[in-house]
Amino acid sequence: MAIISFNQPLKNDFFLLKISGKYKADMGQFFMIRKDSQSMFLNRPMSVYDIKKDGIIFLYQVVGKGTSVLASCKKGDEISIYGPYGHGFPLNVKGSIALVGGGTGIAPLFYALKQLRKNKKLKFIHVYLGLQKKNEFESNFNDYTDSLIVHYGGFITDYIQYEKYNVIFSCGPLKMLEKIDRQAKNHGIEHYVSLEGRMACGIGACLACAIQTKNGNKHICKDGPVFKGEEIFYYE
Amino acid sequence: MSRSLEVQFLNMILKNPIIMASGTFGFGREYAEIYDIEKLGGLVSKGLTMNPRKGNPGIRVWETASGMMNSIGLENPGIDAFIQKELPFMKSLNLKHIINISGSSLEEYIQACEKISNENVDMIELNISCPNIKDGGIPFGIKQSTTRKVVKETRKVVKVPLMVKLSPDAENLLKIAHVCEEEGADAVSLVNTFKSFAIDIENKVKVFENTYAGLSGPCIKPIALRMVHEVSKSIQIPVMGIGGIMTYQDVLEYLMAGARAVQIGTANFINPKVGEMIIHDLEKYISNQPIENISEIIGIVD
Ligand SMILES: Cc1cc2nc3c(=O)[nH]c(=O)nc-3n(C[C@H](O)[C@H](O)[C@H](O)COP(=O)(O)OP(=O)(O)OC[C@H]3O[C@@H](n4cnc5c(N)ncnc54)[C@H](O)[C@@H]3O)c2cc1C
């Protein structure tokens, strides 16, 4: 059990949730969190948005029962948190990189951006965000990126200047990831995707989150959530 | 036995009556990274079949009030890969390992049981909730006739203790339990998940591609506990209680109802260290009780 430091509502049903304590995680890893409630039985996977000295921050959007329960949490409430789990984005990348996020897929990219800033081998880091509407958290990215491109409605994938990049990290709806992957292949870009899936255990024991890949059945929580794009989007 | 949680189940001495249930604990590796699982009395492997299985397509888990539904579809590496890659790890643990076996035909059950029995495992748990493809897809454990066949034939090849895991969907649970005893099962465990249904009302479609799924978690506990009570009163062989255990109080209820040990499933997903927590709580409980050993409360409630 841990204590909530704040649960701040943003526009469009997004929230920033801070849980106090000391945390460590690789970029792209996630935690399983749960508020004790009649209408929330299983833990929910949430990516690391940011880690501070005195706590961890998640960015989530209310999409159903569980996230509604989270939205009702107040400062000082107790909450269960387990993790970090899974395999995140690779640290050891070179050249120029784009981070592309759609909707709640934006969450892991802020922590990734901050971590990538420590990588001196990178020439520049660009961030592309696709959202339905303008939101308060966008501007946080400005402090760490060389260029921030935000697009509202439509497809963020139409705005990516693929020829500029050696590496892309992406997270968001599967359709978005697939579109990026096709372009990445055409441009010879190393592409890493972070996937979402329904989970129960979050550690590879229940086999709820199986996905067919080029290399057979994998489990998003344990083998992922980050995979090489080519492993997920392959054509026989 | 000293003042302790130690219990005897058939020929096995368990450090405590806490065993992790099939399909919720993998082969132990993931949880071993989270806590010292050798504190447990035992663990049951993921359900294994003769050949590898990819499991079911579509949604595999669905949350429900105080519980969950699953339709994993027995994804597993198959017996041979299990024996090579996972069994050595399970055997290396200082706890009792139980191997859960499934099949979609009688022949498959027999082959799988024979192979695994030859590995000299601590115990085999026979999952008879699998659909019998030759018999219209009705699970073996629903009818007495198919239960009898599968227990009789597997008993012939199993040289280690054999425990049959009963389905709560059985046509007549008590008669099925008797059939298991008559055909030479050493023990029974109950219950497996309940057949259940969920609808996605937004899209007006069924949630699971396989239509029905298995319900587990605290929502099944009072029914499962009643079944354990009834079965343990009516057969001589020992009973392992399963269903919805979340706390040490739940464990005590199962023991008092007649179970000699219990299995914990879904609770592992809610709190990955639930095994450690429950054992700790049971130790505290027994230190405040006028009894020497936890076994003294087994079946104490009529
Ligand atoms: C590794 C990982 C990291 C994630 N990180 C974040 C994050 O940082 N911020 C965030 O807002 N969300 C994140 N998600 C998604 C989040 O877990 C789901 O939105 C949440 O579980 C939905 O719960 P619910 O009860 O509110 O929705 P439900 O009532 O269960 O469902 C509402 C809708 O959400 C969809 N949904 C349900 N569960 C999931 C799931 N596990 N993944 C994707 N869609 C789902 C359903 O299909 C449905 O359309 C992440 C998911 C994964 C797997």
Ligand SMILES: Cc1cc2nc3c(=O)[nH]c(=O)nc-3n(C[C@H](O)[C@H](O)[C@H](O)COP(=O)(O)O)c2cc1C
């Ligand atoms: C995700 C999941 C997978 C399961 N897989 C198996 C299995 O492979 N074989 C089996 O005999 N039982 C399986 N079960 C049933 C459990 O072992 C247990 O009997 C049931 O869940 C009831 O206990 P619980 O309420 O503590 O979870 C599974 C249950 C769940 C939730």
Ligand code: FES
């Ligand atoms: S959520 Fe249980 S295996 Fe991935």
